[in-house]
Amino acid sequence: MKSDLLVARLMGVAGAKGALAQREINLEGLKDRPYVAQMRGKVDELRKRSAESRGSSVKHGCFPDGSGGPGQPAPTKALSAR
Numbered sequence: 001m002k003s004d005l006l007v008a009r010l011m012g013v014a015g016a017k018g019a020l021a022q023r024e025i026n027l028e029g030l031k032d033r034p035y036v037a038q039m040r041g042k043v044d045e046l047r048k049r050s051a052e053s054r055g056s057s058v059k060h061g062c063f064p065d066g067s068g069g070p071g072q073p074a075p076t077k078a079l080s081a082r
Helices: 002-028 033-060
Strands: none
Touching: 002 033
């Protein structure tokens, strides 16, 4: 079960990265500079939120030892208390 959660998390991260990369590629061909600037801001914001979310899921972990996976430390007691 725990490994399924890790795989699901990693697939979600891959999907989000792919969607953001596709958005950036599509923006390169547009001539409406104000729109492109606005959309790039949204892409940047989503990228930041995605990075924050990934950090959070690793801290809380999904392996039996509470870690985020091989080579990832188990959370501290402060995080485990949540």
